[in-house]
Amino acid sequence: MNLFWEKGFAGASMKQIELALDMRPGSIYATFGSKDGLFREALAAYAERGGVELREHLAGYSSVLDGLQGYLRRIAQQSKPGEATPSRACMIVKTLLEASNSNSAMAEQANTILDAVEQSLVQLLEQAKMQGELAADTDCARLARLFQAQLIGLRSFAQRETHPEHVTSLAEDMAATLDHYRVRH
Amino acid sequence: MNLFWEKGFAGASMKQIELALDMRPGSIYATFGSKDGLFREALAAYAERGGVELREHLAGYSSVLDGLQGYLRRIAQQSKPGEATPSRACMIVKTLLEASNSNSAMAEQANTILDAVEQSLVQLLEQAKMQGELAADTDCARLARLFQAQLIGLRSFAQRETHPEHVTSLAEDMAATLDHYRVRH
């Protein structure tokens, strides 16, 4: 998963995969069927891990909006030089951009995952609305898409070679955007 | 350029490039040196074209902020199914995500271009400040990064298979974000 996340699908060769898994080609193909199949499982694992991470993060907040704002800041923290992550950008987005216009099955998987993330965000925002954090007439689906797009933008921006504090201030500004959707404020 | 934009660097084979240019390998290598060299020129051409497009678009506005908001809406329009573009996502961002962690020279070029775009945005926002659209204490560099990240998010989101109106409403919400930085409002 880390290798694919770092190098992308085409960028990771079977030789590197053999090394990363400490498996010989025969075993890899007996287990995963193909490079595509292995990537599919890697991306699914990434999505699963990301989902758990978001849920666990939000568990530490009583306010949903506070939790989402904290999540933006957390992403910015993870983008700092000390943190050793395969890539600062999101593997799902990397896959979407790599696979669209070439590998339709892979693009479809990325799309499906992003749909699921979006739906999770809708549920969370609906919850925020019921808790009175959002106005009753808030379009949660629309706000979910805005938040997702901001996340995508933040993590893609983080892939740049910029000062880490630029990423943290960016996360802060995106968090401030969410504030404008709070009731009263 | 269109082929690389659509398929990415690794995704475009020399065979496809020969077809797209209607040139045989020898001529291609005599002209561009290598596949890398050709890609470098393609990306530079893309950046140049994008710069011209932004400048021409803004020429139709007396207010810089109105112009930038219009630009977001314009991007959303270009993402509609009728428009035949190689990719709805930005070629520079696609390159950044593909090349980081594998091709450092290519990643550096993408970074350099994004730096230049950022600087252009800073200049524009400084102009908006002088025209009284932004508060005197506005951090234009920071706001430029926010706008760029939103653009990246919008165009990457547009690569998804969603309803076109979701992209237009997303652009609208991002435009509304800019409104919060206007003086008075």
Added chain:
DNA sequence: AGTGTAATTGAGCGTTCACTCAAAAAGTAA
């Protein structure tokens, strides 16, 4: 038309790609 230069051609180079499969090794059960 004749001559020198520049540009183009395409067969084919070595390499790397994802992937296969007969043989060997490891595991299981009596």
Added chain:
DNA sequence: TTACTTTTTGAGTGAACGCTCAATTACACT
């Protein structure tokens, strides 16, 4: 230990990769 099944091995497959270069064609100038 023996017989059987499952798993692993790694040399090797054909295909596709980026790229080269001697031969050819097109061009420029007298």
